[in-house]
Amino acid sequence: MLIIFDKDNTLVQNPAAGRPANTLDEQALFPDVLDKCRQLRAEGHTLAIASNQGGVAFGHFDHHAAVLLVKSVAEAIEADLYAVCVTHPRGTVKRAKRDSRFRKPNPGMLHYLMDALGFAPDETLYVGDMESDRQAAEAAGVRFAWAWEFFGRQHGVSADRLPEI
Numbered sequence: 001m002l003i004i005f006d007k008d009n010t011l012v013q014n015p016a017a018g019r020p021a022n023t024l025d026e027q028a029l030f031p032d033v034l035d036k037c038r039q040l041r042a043e044g045h046t047l048a049i050a051s052n053q054g055g056v057a058f059g060h061f062d063h064h065a066a067v068l069l070v071k072s073v074a075e076a077i078e079a080d081l082y083a084v085c086v087t088h089p090r091g092t093v094k095r096a097k098r099d100s101r102f103r104k105p106n107p108g109m110l111h112y113l114m115d116a117l118g119f120a121p122d123e124t125l126y127v128g129d130m131e132s133d134r135q136a137a138e139a140a141g142v143r144f145a146w147a148w149e150f151f152g153r154q155h156g157v158s159a160d161r162l163p164e165i
């Protein structure tokens with residue numbers, strides 16, 4: 001099975017409520033992530049990450065930094081591939097101010113990862129913390145799990161539903 005994870009507030013703890021990590025120094029994995037991902041790989045699952053990084057569209061960091069944020073987590077969990085969307089329809093950086101078929105809740109990143117890795121929708125699970133994650137999974141026709149349920153976390157610890165940028 002292909003298991004695709006959202007990054008912020010799913011694999012990486014938000015440094016403040018509703019605000020995802022903007023720098024590598026701010027990025028800390030939830031303590032249960034490495035063991036769980038190691039177990040999943042041992043069971044033969046393929047791991048990937050699909051992450052909105054709309055902070056680029058607001059000038060919080062640039063495209064390169066956004067890729068590095070996601071890449072570092074992908075390397076930590078030994079994901080086979082990752083996808084990053086830097087656009088935001090209300091952004092302030094002209095180049096990134098738009099919606100995109102890749103921006104969740106659109107399914108583009110999930111489609112890309114399934115296509116690139118050779119998995120059908122019925123062989124794919126998406127794990128995330130936001131309603132837009134659930135909607136992206138629904139639009140892609142794949143199963144969805146809330147992060148706190150998938151990792152067996154106490155509900156509320158990661159139930160941060162404030163708007164994600």
Ligand SMILES: [Mg+2]
Pocket residue numbers: 006007008009010128129130164
């Ligand atoms: Mg998230």
